[in-house]
Amino acid sequence: MPxxxxxxxxxxGFGLAAGYTxxxxxxxxxxxxxxxxxxxxxxxxxDIWKLLTDPRVLAxxxxxxxxxxxxxxxxxIFGLLVxxxxxxxxFPGKRIVDALVDLPFALPTAVAGIALTTLYAPxxxxxxxxxxxxxxxxxxxxxxxxxxxxxxxxxxxxxVQPVLEDLDREIEEAAAxxxxxxxxxxxxxxxxxxxxxxxxxxGMAFARAIGEYGSVxxxxxxxxxxxxxxxxxxxxxxxxxxxxxxxxxxxxxLVISFGLLFVINALQRWSGARAxxx
Amino acid sequence: xxxxxxxxxxAAIHESAIVRWLLTLAALGFLTLFLLVPLALVxxxxxxxxxxxxxxxxxxxxxxxxxxxxxxxxxIAVPANLIFGIAAAWAIAKFxxxxxxxxxxxxxxxxxxxxxxxGLIYVLLFGLQGWLGPWLDEHELQVIFxxxxxxxxxxxxxxxxxxxxxxxxxxxxxxxxxxxxxxxxASGLRTFFRVTLPNIKWGLLYGVILCNARAMGExxxxxxxxxxxxxxxxTIPLHVEILYNEYNFAAAFACASLLAFLALITxxxxxxxxxxxxxxxxxxxxQQPDQIETEGLPV
Numbered sequence: 001m002p003x004x005x006x007x008x009x010x011x012x013g014f015g016l017a018a019g020y021t022x023x024x025x026x027x028x029x030x031x032x033x034x035x036x037x038x039x040x041x042x043x044x045x046x047d048i049w050k051l052l053t054d055p056r057v058l059a060x061x062x063x064x065x066x067x068x069x070x071x072x073x074x075x076x077i078f079g080l081l082v083x084x085x086x087x088x089x090x091f092p093g094k095r096i097v098d099a100l101v102d103l104p105f106a107l108p109t110a111v112a113g114i115a116l117t118t119l120y121a122p123x124x125x126x127x128x129x130x131x132x133x134x135x136x137x138x139x140x141x142x143x144x145x146x147x148x149x150x151x152x153x154x155x156x157x158x159x160v161q162p163v164l165e166d167l168d169r170e171i172e173e174a175a176a177x178x179x180x181x182x183x184x185x186x187x188x189x190x191x192x193x194x195x196x197x198x199x200x201x202x203g204m205a206f207a208r209a210i211g212e213y214g215s216v217x218x219x220x221x222x223x224x225x226x227x228x229x230x231x232x233x234x235x236x237x238x239x240x241x242x243x244x245x246x247x248x249x250x251x252x253x254l255v256i257s258f259g260l261l262f263v264i265n266a267l268q269r270w271s272g273a274r275a276x277x278x
Numbered sequence: 279x280x281x282x283x284x285x286x287x288x289a290a291i292h293e294s295a296i297v298r299w300l301l302t303l304a305a306l307g308f309l310t311l312f313l314l315v316p317l318a319l320v321x322x323x324x325x326x327x328x329x330x331x332x333x334x335x336x337x338x339x340x341x342x343x344x345x346x347x348x349x350x351x352x353x354i355a356v357p358a359n360l361i362f363g364i365a366a367a368w369a370i371a372k373f374x375x376x377x378x379x380x381x382x383x384x385x386x387x388x389x390x391x392x393x394x395x396x397g398l399i400y401v402l403l404f405g406l407q408g409w410l411g412p413w414l415d416e417h418e419l420q421v422i423f424x425x426x427x428x429x430x431x432x433x434x435x436x437x438x439x440x441x442x443x444x445x446x447x448x449x450x451x452x453x454x455x456x457x458x459x460x461x462x463x464a465s466g467l468r469t470f471f472r473v474t475l476p477n478i479k480w481g482l483l484y485g486v487i488l489c490n491a492r493a494m495g496e497x498x499x500x501x502x503x504x505x506x507x508x509x510x511x512x513t514i515p516l517h518v519e520i521l522y523n524e525y526n527f528a529a530a531f532a533c534a535s536l537l538a539f540l541a542l543i544t545x546x547x548x549x550x551x552x553x554x555x556x557x558x559x560x561x562x563x564x565q566q567p568d569q570i571e572t573e574g575l576p577v
Binding site for chain 2: 009010011012013014016017018020021024025028029030031032033035036039078081082084085086089091095097099100101102103104105106107108109110111112114115116118119125126149150153169172173176182185207210211212213214218230231232234235238241243246247250253254257258260261
């Protein structure tokens with residue numbers, strides 16, 4: 001059966017709309033992505049393995065995963081807190097705060113990058129305050145975590161917020177009338193209800209962080225083996241005209257992000273099923 | 279007695295005032311530290327050397343050509359993805375066909391790909407080392423390290439924005455109204471403009487706003503294909519990077535403040551559109567009464 005076999009409908013324009021969609025999608029997205037995968041497939045497997053197990057690539061991999069995990073985890077904790085406060089409490093300026101949560105989606109990553117770097121540089125507003133405590137942020141892995149926390153901030157808030165809004169307060173009342181303390185109600189009733197959304201938000205923040213480039217290049221200092229992330233390594237290889245190396249890392253990242261996409265989709269379906277069951 | 283019972287009940291499903299205060303302070307503190315302070319810093323640094331220097335940084339020829347290129351790239355990418363978004367949403371939301379779910383997933387692909395890879399795939403296709411590179415070179419056409427590459431990369435990273443807003447919206451609205459219009463003898467185009475478009479206008483605007491913000495601010499993908507030729511292939515974000523790396527911080531932040539200002543406008547427009555869809559009588563959210571009790575903080 002052909003991919004696009006439509007059932008009869010009185011509405012016109014299916015052929016044109018579907019045809020244009022497929023053509024445009026293929027030209028802009030599918031063919032270029034497939035071309036990169038094909039290029040990698042033409043390389044001997046041994047070469048790819050050697051390229052990807054190079055100590056510098058492994059170090060970048062470790063930093064990318066470690067910093068992304070730390071940032072997504074921070075965002076999970078604070079994202080839940082922000083969503084909770086926005087849904088349950090009221091305070092002056094709440095609408096503005098709610099709108100501002102999306103700032104990392106709207107602010108270009110390069111702007112975020114230079115702002116955070118200037119802020120956390122040893123002579124910056126935050127950097128100077130942290131210096132007496134012996135904490136260095138800019139040009140260290142901690143700086144990478146700060147940048148990735150910024151760009152991933154809206155994800156958990158925006159996945160958890162609607163779930164909290166739809167939550168039936170009667171369940172909490174039932175828990176309370178059965179003798180649960182507020183803390184017990186939170187950990188035993190509320191937390192399990194928002195858990196799928198929380199994990200989906202975590203996954204999205206993590207996936208976004210793995211691929212992030214613009215905000216990190218400024219604050220990380222880009223020292224090989226120390227503060228170099230995977231996307232930056234692709235950039236470096238391209239600047240050295242090492243197209244083979246760039247392709248190998250590119251395909252590795254593509255595989256990682258497809259894997260994450262699969263997990264996130266599963267979590268969202270779980271979250272949707274949870275919401276429907278309530 | 280009844281009064282005491284109510285108090286006890288409310289204590290069990292509400293947090294105590296002190297906990298509410300602490301949680302709100304912690305949340306606002308986190309947002310201030312990670313959002314407000316960096317945003318304020320962009321404007322403070324941009325204006326650090328005074329308004330005259332700020333203005334000079336913006337009207338300098340390289341900055342001006344970067345602004346022009348950014349407007350050009352967004353001016354092509356946004357309409358292109360708008361037309362695609364409408365076509366894709368029409369096919370997916372109004373018709374039943376096999377492979378629909380796969381198509382939706384494929385449309386979302388550019389969001390899951392790292393910006394650097396979004397640039398890399400075009401370098402591998404159109405660059406001198408790429409498959410089409412030698413042919414393009416023979417015909418004296420340049421895509422990579424030139425304007426077409428920048429436009430292509432921008433189109434790629436903003437690809438799903440309009441489509442992913444419209445598809446769920448049009449699916450939810452169903453096909454009854456359009457079918458009625460067609461059966462009453464309206465043409466397809468007339469049906470679209472008179473029936474469908476008024477129903478989706480806010481969602482469409484929402485998608486366009488987000489698409490435009492990303493198009494003007496994209497850095498990673500554009501950086502890979504641009505070649506950073508001053509005054510030629512620099513967009514505003516790339517110009518900001520060059521100025522910053524030259525330690526010309528005041529000018530870098532002046533240009534960055536332009537983008538930060540655009541981001542703020544985007545957030546305002548986005549909130550306005552969200553608010554409009556909530557008051558619009560036939561939108562979904564308006565039909566749900568506001569069931570959430572909000573608790574006032576003790577003043």
